[in-house]
Amino acid sequence: MPRLHPDRLFPPQDPSLSLARSLHEEIAGLPIVSPHGHSDPEWFAENRNFTDATSLFLTPDHYVLRMLRSQGFSYEALGLARKGQQPTVPGIAAWKLFAANYHLFAGTPSRLWIDHAFHWAFGIEDELNAANAEAIYATITRRLGDDDLKPLAILDRANVEVIATTEFALDPLLHHRNLKSKGLNQRIRTTYRPDDVTDPENPGFIANLLRFGEVTGEDVTNWNGMIAAHAARRAFFRDNGATATDHGVPDALTDDLALHEKQRLLDGALKGTLDANGKRQFRAQMMTEMAALSADDGMVMQLHAGSNRNTDPQLMAEYGPNLGADIPTRGEFVHALQPLLSRFGAAKSFRLIVFTLDETVYARELAPMAGYWPSLLIGPPWWFHDSPQGIRRYLDQVVETAGFHNLAGFNDDTRALLSIPARHDVWRREICRFLSQMVAEHRMSLPSAREAARHMAYGAAKAAYNL
Amino acid sequence: MPRLHPDRLFPPQDPSLSLARSLHEEIAGLPIVSPHGHSDPEWFAENRNFTDATSLFLTPDHYVLRMLRSQGFSYEALGLARKGQQPTVPGIAAWKLFAANYHLFAGTPSRLWIDHAFHWAFGIEDELNAANAEAIYATITRRLGDDDLKPLAILDRANVEVIATTEFALDPLLHHRNLKSKGLNQRIRTTYRPDDVTDPENPGFIANLLRFGEVTGEDVTNWNGMIAAHAARRAFFRDNGATATDHGVPDALTDDLALHEKQRLLDGALKGTLDANGKRQFRAQMMTEMAALSADDGMVMQLHAGSNRNTDPQLMAEYGPNLGADIPTRGEFVHALQPLLSRFGAAKSFRLIVFTLDETVYARELAPMAGYWPSLLIGPPWWFHDSPQGIRRYLDQVVETAGFHNLAGFNDDTRALLSIPARHDVWRREICRFLSQMVAEHRMSLPSAREAARHMAYGAAKAAYNL
């Protein structure tokens, strides 16, 4: 390639399909690295077969549930159980409702993922609809009894090199200890997510914190003791494979207070006397404390900021959290992360991976910040934005300023096991699409694009998470 | 189509032109449904010929006026009359100024709409310019005398199945009553827009509210009486064809107060003692009241939020409102709509259609919200965003999360009658473009795309507005 191609940046004469294919060929076979997600560790520890199509595809998938609800179907009709009750609708009935309304998913990533899983795991080529609902249900349910669709076999088949689950600080990690005893804790890892003891807005916060003290043997009524409890618990998680922590927060706020102010906040938190502002300040300070511990123990810190949780009080009361009523809000990272980055932004062994649900911060805030601070990486498109268009907007807006080496590769972040290969497939295809266009516009050489494709598909995630 | 095409998501080898054409062929002939706009009902009730090119294309089109003003031409020179005065510049002189500067509209949707109307209604193929200004003026003005360009004939020719105008709460609906007497009130409908009596920031608010009491015979000094007045007036509007209400508000704020607080706000509003915050709270509460009435009487509620009206005090003083000085502001819907949605978000007979001028809320707020709440639909791109690029950004950002069935189809929202077929034409072409690309990338089957095209061009609007 001449350095200055006469057609650079112009719309290419030939479509970049062959370039995309050729880039994809080289990365399609790379192992999957899944460093953040919400798989149930029991699946892998017990390795029992899944039982039926509805409990695999419908009831655990909040993307699917919310879309059906938006068209007026009740969660009860979709096979969900009210809190403390049993489902009132049989799985097959819920499945038929889902199948009859499968056209609602036209144009959505859920459709891509489900179609992928149908084909990939069950060899189903037909489009789900009311007419074939029962037949497909039967096919899936029958195949689920086979050994090659047990959870660990699915990991093998999907070529998953490593996968991380996410557990709260008080979780005893029973399944991970079981996995460890089987020598599987380098492949199936936990992640330390201490929201239960870092955010006083958590309803069980005081009890959680006291229990945290018991579990770790530290005096959590004293600020330094409480931090020591985290250090101990992080070591326990690392012992079970964790290389990272994760923090789910409504905003990215951090703080850097003097010890007496921190103790005052802790006292208030334990007495339950903090107002909303005090609670927010406690949480903000805890983020900086987590960074300090990470700089010390080398765990990678993840920040998932900007979800406004449980916006439907009725759903929360009847069915509980994580069922589709969490909605993004506007984000701000420059001022919010200033206290943390001023202290640890250039710390040698510290790494912070930030996720946003507000795409307006990609080009304005996160890409410029990640393109400066050594410790900061941008996580992949999260949640609603983990989709073909979402990935296109992300790459469009972050790469020019952050480059590829300030990105953390891909996370599937899913609760739906069979969506893992599907989601990585979409990500890899989109990476190849983006790079093929860069090459076709003479903005990047093909060798550079090959290197970037491998990095984004595999190397970046391994490096980002110290795997 | 195999479920997993090997080239899915890659840039297609062949351009999707033939797919776009084929999708468009099927929907191009569908009737136009125009459920929200600002046509003058007198046009249809009186069905008089329009008189000349200037008063048809120039003086009523704030998109055109503002662009010419931005280049330094005065509204006087463009043929507008100062308040209470007559125009000082003859129509033909204003037209020549417009024609000589028609190049300013290169790249704008105004240009697309005007070119469309020139061709569609007058058979004009030439590009307007200084040289042909008089000839084109004469051609238009002459043709406007023909019977097939009377307002009702234009609706026929454009295949308009139904069109809604917008009237304030105190409007006597003379023209709609006339239309009703002619059996036309199912085709030409009104819309209940009670901003004049719901927003205390309205300069005539107190007088309006007292008049509202007289007109309805209700005691509007009492909160429940004031709500009963709305119920009565809504019935009167429904009797004249209305199926929907519309609310033009600076932001999407809603509230849910106790009766004594509501009465206190009403007392203050009538005494003129509310401060800015109290006025805002009154307006916010009124939105929830409108939702309650809609849940009861089945009228579809539209919210047009985010225009900062009349930003040029001099223009407002000299010429009045709606002439180009309204500018969008940043929007927020998650917290703002929480009080209303917590009460009515899942109400069976309630439907809320939200419009925004802040595109950043498409993917972050509106699509996730509409993909959850049964009552919520997203309106089409509004105002400055009703354009080819605006529609592309909209589809890019809403479809993946909201699907097609949480969208309200298209509104032309225009004051310019001849732009109605032009605007629907752009929308339909953009829908076909978007879908052709989904098909070409193997993300959607052609039958699904056909179904989505018909839905977005016709069915969605009819369903959304109960037409």
Place this chain on the structure above:
Amino acid sequence: MPRLHPDRLFPPQDPSLSLARSLHEEIAGLPIVSPHGHSDPEWFAENRNFTDATSLFLTPDHYVLRMLRSQGFSYEALGLARKGQQPTVPGIAAWKLFAANYHLFAGTPSRLWIDHAFHWAFGIEDELNAANAEAIYATITRRLGDDDLKPLAILDRANVEVIATTEFALDPLLHHRNLKSKGLNQRIRTTYRPDDVTDPENPGFIANLLRFGEVTGEDVTNWNGMIAAHAARRAFFRDNGATATDHGVPDALTDDLALHEKQRLLDGALKGTLDANGKRQFRAQMMTEMAALSADDGMVMQLHAGSNRNTDPQLMAEYGPNLGADIPTRGEFVHALQPLLSRFGAAKSFRLIVFTLDETVYARELAPMAGYWPSLLIGPPWWFHDSPQGIRRYLDQVVETAGFHNLAGFNDDTRALLSIPARHDVWRREICRFLSQMVAEHRMSLPSAREAARHMAYGAAKAAYNL
């Protein structure tokens, strides 16, 4: 072209490459107009050869420095000197570090610019890497001794018709006076940037303002005297070629206070007693004063709003400003500019060019505002957004509402002399790309596109800056 092409807005059958080439052919040879930037006037006044590759490409380019730092390389290792010290690392060592990490710039505009300069000025075709680092360093350093790479020869070779530098209000303009004595001050112009005496947040503000009084002979303790000092200093800058002023501000805030309030702010500013809010109000009022002076003396006012400067306190302490730690923040222009535009938005001889780092305001605020106010133009994509994708997002979002004639053409805004032709090259290619697609979609005639291309490449900047 028929007015209504049957395929309008559809994806074109043939790629628009030949259209893009043909548009580009006509504008590629147009002179460069560079009305805003940060070249060092000493380069042109002294016209000395540059000395070596590192001090030309690496140490002055904060885009390059920040990316290398983001990967953990220290500014010391990159050849920078700590404040008041000499560099500790030789230029060639820093260069080798840069070369060995050149792959980090894949996909970034820095890469495009540097590759362009390598080819354009040095005939280098090879991709920089560890292996060829020393050879390329030697090639560049050797060639830099030639007469045709002296600063003025570079301007000739790049066909730069006019270039403006930027100086603070207290700058004695020694180099510009030298240039004037050589008859070069119409080609190399200064720009009046009085941030040093308009923003009390500036650390040296009080001393600066007192010095400003001495320099101009005005009583700057009196508001009107302080304004008169500006009027005098602006005349001095105009005498040295300035046609414009520039204002670097954290936000776009303007104000319009009564004289006694202004005097009170000035008194507080000089005594150092203003709080943050008072300082902001002072700065906001000064923007309106600058507009008033511009309306009077005809200097074009530029507003660069939204950079959060010096977010890394350690970098600031050790190395100083403008080294990569400035990060954009969210912007707001509608309310912020209201006081200024209400007074001068339609003033005949006033022109305001606004730049933003927050792309969300393009379609929502700036395009609608520029499409209305006669005085307002939108500046080109700034800083991180001066890139192929950044330019695409800009054109996508501003053209439909503002048209081409409310845009200010291109600024390179660079401190890196050899990036000037590279940056204008990218801009022109992107303009041709955008227009070729408008033509291919039958949204614009080819003659209109040709006219728009010339305007955006050359005419717009000359007109906007009165050059």
